[in-house]
Amino acid sequence: MKTVVSKVVGIFRDDIDTDLIIPAEYLKVTKKDGLGERLFAELREAESDFPLNLVENEGREILVCGRNFGCGSSREHAAWAISDYGFKVVIAVSFADIFLGNAMKNQILPVNLERGVVERISDFDGEVEVDLFSQKVRFAEEEYDFSIDSYRKDCLINEMSDMDYLVSRLKTIRDFDRGRKMFFNINDL
Amino acid sequence: MKKTIFEKIWEKHLIEKRNGYPDVLAIDLQLIHEVTSPQAFEELRSRGLDLYDRGRCVATVDHNVPTGLDRKIITDPISRNQVETLRKNCEEFGVKIFDMDSRKQGIVHVIGPELGLTQPGMTIVCGDSHTSTHGAFGALAFGVGTTEVGHVMATGALLQGKPKKMKVEFKGKRSLGISAKDIVLKMISEIGVSGGTGYVIEYCGEVIADLSMEERMTICNMSIECGSRAGIMAPDEVTYEYLKGRSGVEDFDEAVKSWKGFVSDPGCEYDKEVVVNISEMGPMVTWGINPGEAIDVVEVIPEDSEERALEYVGLERGQRIEGVGIDYVFIGSCTNGRISDLREAAKIFRDRKVADGVRVFVVPGSERVQEMAITEGLDQVFIDAGCEFRNPGCSMCLAMNGDSVPDGKRCASTSNRNFMGRQGKGSITHLMSPAMAAAAAIEGKIIDVRKI
Numbered sequence: 001m002k003t004v005v006s007k008v009v010g011i012f013r014d015d016i017d018t019d020l021i022i023p024a025e026y027l028k029v030t031k032k033d034g035l036g037e038r039l040f041a042e043l044r045e046a047e048s049d050f051p052l053n054l055v056e057n058e059g060r061e062i063l064v065c066g067r068n069f070g071c072g073s074s075r076e077h078a079a080w081a082i083s084d085y086g087f088k089v090v091i092a093v094s095f096a097d098i099f100l101g102n103a104m105k106n107q108i109l110p111v112n113l114e115r116g117v118v119e120r121i122s123d124f125d126g127e128v129e130v131d132l133f134s135q136k137v138r139f140a141e142e143e144y145d146f147s148i149d150s151y152r153k154d155c156l157i158n159e160m161s162d163m164d165y166l167v168s169r170l171k172t173i174r175d176f177d178r179g180r181k182m183f184f185n186i187n188d189l
Numbered sequence: 190m191k192k193t194i195f196e197k198i199w200e201k202h203l204i205e206k207r208n209g210y211p212d213v214l215a216i217d218l219q220l221i222h223e224v225t226s227p228q229a230f231e232e233l234r235s236r237g238l239d240l241y242d243r244g245r246c247v248a249t250v251d252h253n254v255p256t257g258l259d260r261k262i263i264t265d266p267i268s269r270n271q272v273e274t275l276r277k278n279c280e281e282f283g284v285k286i287f288d289m290d291s292r293k294q295g296i297v298h299v300i301g302p303e304l305g306l307t308q309p310g311m312t313i314v315c316g317d318s319h320t321s322t323h324g325a326f327g328a329l330a331f332g333v334g335t336t337e338v339g340h341v342m343a344t345g346a347l348l349q350g351k352p353k354k355m356k357v358e359f360k361g362k363r364s365l366g367i368s369a370k371d372i373v374l375k376m377i378s379e380i381g382v383s384g385g386t387g388y389v390i391e392y393c394g395e396v397i398a399d400l401s402m403e404e405r406m407t408i409c410n411m412s413i414e415c416g417s418r419a420g421i422m423a424p425d426e427v428t429y430e431y432l433k434g435r436s437g438v439e440d441f442d443e444a445v446k447s448w449k450g451f452v453s454d455p456g457c458e459y460d461k462e463v464v465v466n467i468s469e470m471g472p473m474v475t476w477g478i479n480p481g482e483a484i485d486v487v488e489v490i491p492e493d494s495e496e497r498a499l500e501y502v503g504l505e506r507g508q509r510i511e512g513v514g515i516d517y518v519f520i521g522s523c524t525n526g527r528i529s530d531l532r533e534a535a536k537i538f539r540d541r542k543v544a545d546g547v548r549v550f551v552v553p554g555s556e557r558v559q560e561m562a563i564t565e566g567l568d569q570v571f572i573d574a575g576c577e578f579r580n581p582g583c584s585m586c587l588a589m590n591g592d593s594v595p596d597g598k599r600c601a602s603t604s605n606r607n608f609m610g611r612q613g614k615g616s617i618t619h620l621m622s623p624a625m626a627a628a629a630a631i632e633g634k635i636i637d638v639r640k641i
Contacts, residue, residue, distance in 0.1 A: 013497070015382055015479050019608040024587045028253065028267040030227035030274045042610045068383040071416060071479075072606060073587075074318040075225065076334035097352075097386060097418050098318060102334035149350065151210050162336070163232070166344040169205060169213055173241075173346050176204040176215060183444035184218070184306050184437045186247055186285050189293065 001107060001156050004088045004130045006061035009051045010122030011040075016065055017072035018099060022081045035077055036084030052085075062130065064122040065092045067115070070099025079106040089130045091137070093118050104152050107159065111137060111146045132156060191454040193354055194421055195389045198329040198451065202312050204346055211348040216341045217311040220297040221248035221284065223275040224589070225316025229339035230278040240282050241345035247306065248279050248286040251296045252589045256552050256579035261289060265591060282342075295555020295581045298322040298523040302406065303557055305435025309424035309448035314341055319523045319605065320419075321412040325405035326432075327424035327451045329389070332413065352418040353460040355388035359396035361468030366639040368533065369404035370525060370603065370622035372396070373411045374473035374483040376465045382481040385417030388461060391453065392422050396467060402431040403529040410524045411605055414480040423452040472638055474510050475607045475620040477502060482607075483620065486511050486637045501609055502617050511635055513619070517600035518549040518630040519612070520576075520623050522586040525603035526554030528561045530623040535567045537627035537641060543575035544633030550592060551576045552584040576630070588613045601629035 026038040043050045051057050063082065069092040070078060079102040082090065090103060091111045103110045109132055113121070121128060121139055128139040132153065137144045154160060166173075192200070205213040226248070233239070240246065253268040254260055263269035279286040287293040293300060298319050301307040309327035314320060316338040323330035333347070340347055357376060377384075390412055397405065405422055412420030429445050432438050471485040477498040484491070490499070490508050499505065504513065520526075520534050531553065543549050551571045553559035559581050562568055571578040585592040586604035593613030594600045600618050603626050607618035619635060628638040 017479070017606075017608045019587075019606070019611050023610055023614070024252075024589045027224050027589065028265075028271050030231075030271060032228050042614060045614075068386065068416065071382060072318065072413075072608060074316060074320075074332035074334055076228075076316075076336060079334070094383060094386065096383070096416055098332055098334060102336070105334065105336040149211075162340055162348045163236070163343065165210070166213070166340055166346055166348065167236075167238070169346070170344060172205055173213065173215070173344055177242075177345065180215075181447075182217060182244075183308055183439050183441075183447065184311075185439045186244055186306070186437065188436050188439070189247075189285070189304055 001088060001109060002133050004061050005127055007126065008062040008064045008121060008124065008128050009057045009060045010064045011051055012064060012066050012119055012122040014066040015068045015071055018070055018075050018078040019072055021070065021078040022075065027075055027077050032080045033084060035081035036086065039081040039085045059086065061087055062089045062091060062128055063087045064118060065090065066118070067093040069095050071096040074098045076102045079103050079108055083108055091118055091121055104156065105162065107156065109156055113137065113144055113146060117144055191457045193391055193453040193457045194327055194423060194451050195329060195354060195391060198310055198312060199351060201310065211350050214347050214349045215312065216314050216345060216347055217245060218306055218313045219246045219341045220301055220313070220315035220320070221246060222252060222297050222317065223250050223271045224252045225335045226278065226338055227271065227274045228335045229342055230282065232339040233343055238343040240284070240342055243283050245345060246284045246342070248275060248284050249294050249297055249300055250275060250288060252583045252587065254289060254582040255590055256582050256584045256592055260580045268590065292556050292560070295557065296523045296526060296583055298410065299526060299554035299558065302326065303555060305432055305437035308432060308438070308444065309428060310451040314347065318413045319410050322406050322410040322523055324409040324412065324419050324421040325402060326428055327422060327448065329419055329421065331419040352389045353387050355385060355390045355417065355461040355463070356459040357390050357392050358464050359392065359394040359467055360464055361396070361466045363396060363467055364469070366472060367467065367470060368622040368624060369400060369407040371470065371473045372467055373408045374475065374480065374620065375467065375470055377411065377415045377481050378473070378483040379465055380415050380463055382414065382479050383416040385412065385415035388417050389419045389421060390417045392420060397422055398425060401529060402427060403527045406527070407524055411480065414605060424448050472622060472625050474625065474635055476504060476510050478607060478609050480605065480607060480620060484510060486635065511637060514599065514634045515601045515619070515629050516547060516598040517594045518547060518626050519552070519585040519600055519602040519604060520626050521550065521552030521554060521584055522604040523554060524605040525623050526552060526558065528558050530603065531558065531562050531567050534623040534627040535570045537624055537631065537638065538574035538576065539570050541574055541631050543630045547630055547633050549576040549630045550579060550585055552579045553581045555581050585612055587611060601626045601635065
């Protein structure tokens with residue numbers, strides 16, 4: 001991922017939890033794909049004018065939300081559903097910790113901006129440019145910098161995974177563990 | 190340099206620190222359940238990787254298991270497939286699994302401590318946000334996504350950025366009728382549902398020292414509801430006493446010597462400090478759609494409440510929460526499904542009857558809790574009162590197993606989340622303590638348990 005240019009889908013609400021993003025009844029899957037059609041399932045059913053129900057929003061790649069997006073359950077299904085639906089970027093006032101980690105592990109770029117800016121983007125009907133390389137968001141005549149951990153940025157740009165890195169450190173991990181004393185034993189159970 | 194418990198654990202588990210990379214952190218124990226593990230096992234399989242250390246993984250079935258009499262027959266084919274997939278994966282990879290009727294099955298966060306696997310100074314993860322529960326023992330325990338479940342399976346380690354430090358000090362004296370659940374709901378209502386984001390919270394003060402292990406677990410369990418990465422409490426004699434004689438503990442005397450090192454040095458600095466006064470507080474109840482929307486049972490719904498929340502729960506600004514009628518009661522979950530919780534509820538149910546039209550689920554957190562409840566005769570107290578005393582699992586906390594609150598119905602629940610649709614599509618949840626939930630069951634409406 002480098003640059004995403006798209007109109008946005010604005011769901012400017014605070015504290016959107018992962019139960020809302022993907023309700024528990026859809027967590028029974030044993031694969032990752034196909035969850036996009038269940039994204040925000042209950043809101044889509046309850047509110048006929050919910051943004052994901054509107055034809056003009058189809059194919060948009062940037063989701064815009066309020067504060068504390070992705071709070072609650074650790075279910076990575078929330079990130080899988082967002083990604084499977086086709087979103088590549090989530091712009092929000094703030095993110096919950098576990099969701100933030102899950103998003104980046106699934107090639108979703110989380111962008112944190114000030115409330116007023118996020119609100120304007122949410123209402124903006126034109127194309128928004130999110131440039132990961134230079135860490136900038138541009139829309140209308142406005143431009144804002146966003147921050148991202150340099151390792152996470154590399155992972156997104158080069159589609160690297162933590163697993164590759166950790167596996168490359170296995171010898172160091174084994175050396176560290178040698179002689180480390182534990183006071184529990186699962187074989188006694 | 191003065192160090193907090195969290196920093197001591199982090200340093201002890203820090204495998205490698207390299208410029209430009211997150212820390213490589215050793216993980217001592219991984220708890221596995223059926224919902225967040227299948228894709229992780231699949232990842233190992235597709236990469237041809239094996240488990241790093243079988244001795245550090247324990248699995249159980251909890252989210253999908255039915256809690257009725259015939260619980261072994263899972264009628265929902267997708268649920269059944271998920272449970273069977275876990276069984277197959279555990280068999281293939283050699284993971285120890287506590288299945289139904291092993292007498293050790295239960296909610297992951299209930300069985301870890303009761304088996305003695307949760308200990309001070311450890312790092313513990315699970316693909317479940319309520320892993321924060323284990324922090325009650327002075328362990329660094331946090332929920333991770335499925336990708337990270339796979340990382341720990343394959344490497345015994347995680348890549349982690351170091352969270353900031355937050356101190357929550359409880360001051361004052363706990364009055365009669367105030368439970369750990371009330372205390373943690375009060376804290377979340379004060380700091381908000383994102384007040385702990387980015388932090389590991391250390392809970393301090395005499396109030397904590399006076400709590401039992403099970404009460405401490407209730408507080409640490411809900412740490413995630415204010416957004417914190419983890420909650421942690423200093424281990425003490427109460428902790429050691431709890432762990433003594435549990436089957437998973439090895440070399441107890443030597444262990445205690447080691448555990449004693451995991452307390453914060455006096456005069457530590459924190460990035461954020463909060464004081465919560467618990468004197469003169471009453472039992473807490475949530476009125477809205479997140480755990481921060483909690484008020485004292487004698488209070489009214491705040492004037493500045495959000496319209497969307499009010500509309501969903503069907504209540505109005507200025508309305509008293511006491512007296513709101515309920516249809517369902519759920520007593521259980523990793524927050525309040527332990528034996529002391531069932532005892533508190535049973536005290537209220539003894540020689541009383543559940544109100545007409547109210548359906549009450551009492552769901553023990555584990556087979557062991559269920560066994561203790563039966564030995565103590567609590568099961569009969571519940572049944573005589575008109576409750577359903579069911580088999581262990583996550584049940585109606587998140588309604589994955591078929592136990593759900595119907596659309597538009599209202600539930601008094603001892604669980605941890607009152608999110609929209611959490612207990613079933615269109616369900617309305619009011620979080621409270623086991624005693625308060627039992628009182629609501631008797632009256633058919635939310636009531637101050639101190640009046641009973």
